Amino acid sequence: MALKRQHNMMAAFSMASxxxxxxxxxxxxxxxxxxxxPTALEVNLPQSSQQTTKKPSIRIAIDAEGNLSTAVGDAERQPMDPAELKTWLMLVKENATEEEPTVALYADETVAYGEIVKILNVGAEVDIPIVLATKPIRDKQ
Known part of the structure; x- marks a missing residue:
């Protein structure tokens, strides 16, 4: 008598697919x-080899110690409290003879970037564009 063989089928899952x-x-x-x-990571720093021909009518300066001073036109720089900068910029904008006054920010290279951004934000609140002043690159010869 012939015995039937049982074939156990093993279930296997093919990982190839x-x-x-x-x-x-x-x-x-x-x-x-x-x-x-990633546009958020792209940083285009301004080149200082090109200089503008227009002289800024308003100057804001920050020295290495973080002291703030301001000047209009060719006047001497006067010390300024950072809390008063917004009010001062609004007054200067109202009394400006030109349509859009030019504001240049002269910051010492050791000043923290956060302090520079605070001043740029104050200019944006007053709707006065502020540009960073740079010195020209000197040729090393």
Whole structure:
């Protein structure tokens, strides 16, 4: 009498198709991420080799100790409390003879960047554009 053999079928899950899908997704994201430019990280610092011909009508200066001084036109710089800067800029803007006064910020290279940004924000609140003043690059010969 012949005995029937029982074939036990083992259930197996093939990972080959799953790894193919994962690999294709990995390639897709790698390729598409090269086309996305992180604009928040791009920093374009101003070049100081070009100088403007227009002389600033308003000057704000910060020395290495963080002392603030201001001047209008060719007048001598006067010490200023940072809390009074917004009020002073509004008064200068109201009394300005030109349509859009030019404000230059002269900051010592050791001044913290946060202090410079605070002054730029005050200018933005008053709606006066403030530019950073730089010195020209000297040729090393």
């Amino acid at each position: 799953m790894t193919d899908v994962i690999f294709l997704l990995l390639i897709f994201f790698m390729v598409t991420s090269t086309y996305i430019f």
